[in-house]
Amino acid sequence: MSTSAERLVGLTLDGGWSVIELLPKSSIQTGGAFSCSYHIEHPDGRKAFLKAMDFDAALSDPDPAGKLKELTEAYVFERTIVELCGTRKLSRVIRAHGSGTKTPLGGTVVQYLIFELGEGDVRKQLSQMTEFNLLWRLKCLHHLFVAIQQLHGSQIVHQDVKPSNVVGCGDEGHKVADLGRAWHALTSSPFDGNQCAGDTNYAPPELLYSGAILTEEERRQGADFFALGSMVVFMFTGLRMTAALMSAMPASLRWRATAETYANVLPELQHAFGTVLYQLRAAIPNDALWVEVKMIVEQMCNPDIVKRGDKGHTAKIGSRFGLQRFISKLNTLCTKAELGKLGTV
Numbered sequence: 481m482s483t484s485a486e487r488l489v490g491l492t493l494d495g496g497w498s499v500i501e502l503l504p505k506s507s508i509q510t511g512g513a514f515s516c517s518y519h520i521e522h523p524d525g526r527k528a529f530l531k532a533m534d535f536d537a538a539l540s541d542p543d544p545a546g547k548l549k550e551l552t553e554a555y556v557f558e559r560t561i562v563e564l565c566g567t568r569k570l571s572r573v574i575r576a577h578g579s580g581t582k583t584p585l586g587g588t589v590v591q592y593l594i595f596e597l598g599e600g601d602v603r604k605q606l607s608q609m610t611e612f613n614l615l616w617r618l619k620c621l622h623h624l625f626v627a628i629q630q631l632h633g634s635q636i637v638h639q640d641v642k643p644s645n646v647v648g649c650g651d652e653g654h655k656v657a658d659l660g661r662a663w664h665a666l667t668s669s670p671f672d673g674n675q676c677a678g679d680t681n682y683a684p685p686e687l688l689y690s691g692a693i694l695t696e697e698e699r700r701q702g703a704d705f706f707a708l709g710s711m712v713v714f715m716f717t718g719l720r721m722t723a724a725l726m727s728a729m730p731a732s733l734r735w736r737a738t739a740e741t742y743a744n745v746l747p748e749l750q751h752a753f754g755t756v757l758y759q760l761r762a763a764i765p766n767d768a769l770w771v772e773v774k775m776i777v778e779q780m781c782n783p784d785i786v787k788r789g790d791k792g793h794t795a796k797i798g799s800r801f802g803l804q805r806f807i808s809k810l811n812t813l814c815t816k817a818e819l820g821k822l823g824t825v
Contacts, residue, residue, distance in 0.1 A: 481535035484587030485516040494580040496523050497594065499530065500791070514538060514551055522592065528577055528708055532592040553670045560661045560667055562593065562637060565659070568634050572627030574598070574647060574657040598647035598655070605648050606718075614769075615817040617715040620646065620654045622810040624711060627656040628704055629803040635665035637700040639733055640678030641707035643714060663700050682722055686785045691741030698785050701801040705766050705788060708782025712773060713756070717763045721756065721781050728752035749783035768823045772813055776806055 488499045500648040503517040514537050518530040533555050538547035562576035577594040584590070599605070602620060609616075624646050629637055638645075640661040647657045661677045663669065671677040684706035686692040687699070694702070710721035717724075726734045729752045733745050760777065764770045782788040789800030816822050 483516075483530040483534050484584050485534035485536065485590045487584040487587055488518060488530075488532060488582060488590065491582055491584060493520065493530075493582055493592070493594075493672060495520065495578055495594075497528065497530075498523075513561075514547075515700070519597065527597045529595045529597045530592055531595065532590050535590070536588060537731065545670045548783070549677040549727075550562060550670045552591075554660060555593075557667060557669045558662075559593060559662075559688055561659045561662055562595075564636070564664075565635065567633075570630040570634065571652075572623055572630055572655050573659075574649075574655045575747060596649070598657070600648055601644045601657075602646040602648070602654070604641040606643075613824045614822060618810060618817055620648075621712060622807065622814055624656060624802050625708060625807045627654075628708060631656070631662075632701060632704070632801075632803070637663040637664055637704055638707075639700070639702060639703060640682070641711065642679055642682045643711070646711070654699045655684075677702075678703075678707075680708075680722075682710060682720060684722070684781075684785070685725065685735070685745075685783045686742055688722075688735040689738075689742035689745055690738070691743060692785065694785065697799060697801065698807070702785055702788060705780050705803075706752060707799045708754075708806075709777050712776055713760055713781070716773065717760055719756075719759070724759065725749060725752045728755040746784060752779070753783050766822055768816075769813070770808060776809065806818065 483759055486502060489502055491499050493499065497520045499518050499520050501519040503519065514534050516534050518532065519667065520528050520530045522528070533551055535548060535551055538544055538551055541547035559579050565573045566576055567712045575596045577596065579591070579593045581589050581591050594677070628641065630637060636659070638656060638659065639659060645656060645658045646654055649655050661671055663672060676683045680688060684703050686694060687703060706721070713719055713721050713724070729748055732738060733740060733748050738745070757774065757777065760773070761770060779789065779791055790802055790805050791807055793800040793802060813822070
């Protein structure tokens with residue numbers, strides 16, 4: 481039997497939006513079991529994306545009251561964060577068009593958020609390409625790094641950076657989406673106490689293994705930093721850094737299979753990191769490009785959180801997880817690729 485959140489097609493929402501199509505749920509959506517997605521359309525021709533909270537689904541949880549409380553808090557938190565991003569005019573973050581509630585006939589109230597509609601996430605866009613487009617990849621990474629810098633500048637940490645949360649928006653380039661698992665310095669979230677708030681498939685090792693002693697900056701910005709470096713690896717190899725590290729580890733020491741602490745497995749993680757860099761090198765035969773990509777990935781994805789960070793950072797200025805140097809580097813690489821100075825990969 482369908483839930484209330486699954487029965488919105490054909491209804492009209494606040495602002496005149498018509499609900500057109502229920503989208504299939506994706507296995508790669510973090511927390512997707514408790515929300516539904518739709519395409520909607522405005523009378524003026526605008527199209528948008530609707531995220532509807534599926535409170536009915538929570539009733540089958542072993543603790544339905546607790547789950548309903550968590551979902552309500554998560555909805556209010558995400559609404560607060562996307563409204564803050566809109567107020568601050570963060571150009572590389574998907575825009576929210578509004579929020580509201582709707583009750584389908586015979587159902588219960590559904591709370592929703594409306595976002596601008598993109599052309600598809602990075603994973604989908606890459607699957608439709610017939611040849612390797614270096615400039616497109618570099619521009620996408622540049623836009624993503626700027627997006628996370630904008631969030632960090634607003635005291636927001638995304639915590640769930642991955643290909644499915646990077647969306648193409650036509651002439652505007654790429655934007656980051658889905659702030660449901662974010663952290664904000666001034667607003668509490670039901671996921672703040674989680675060891676890993678986002679998708680563990682993309683998480684850095686210090687959030688997977690037990691025993692890591694982390695500062696708040698290392699736990700939050702350090703994880704975004706790792707995820708951005710992982711996106712660089714993905715753009716050239718299709719690999720997830722987390723999965724690649726685990727594949728290069730002895731099976732008995734992979735995080736799902738061991739009770740060993742982060743400190744104890746760190747030497748093996750560093751060895752695995754070297755293996756992943758070797759795989760990355762094989763995907764980038766152009767020497768000039770390899771030097772630059774290696775520099776970025778080595779600093780952003782080092783499994784040792786103490787060694788991760790911008791090597792040009794000085795203790796008195798900013799954060800070692802600052803992104804400006806990397807944004808400038810990607811901008812330079814885009815220019816070189818546009819001029820044909822990086823050859824083909």
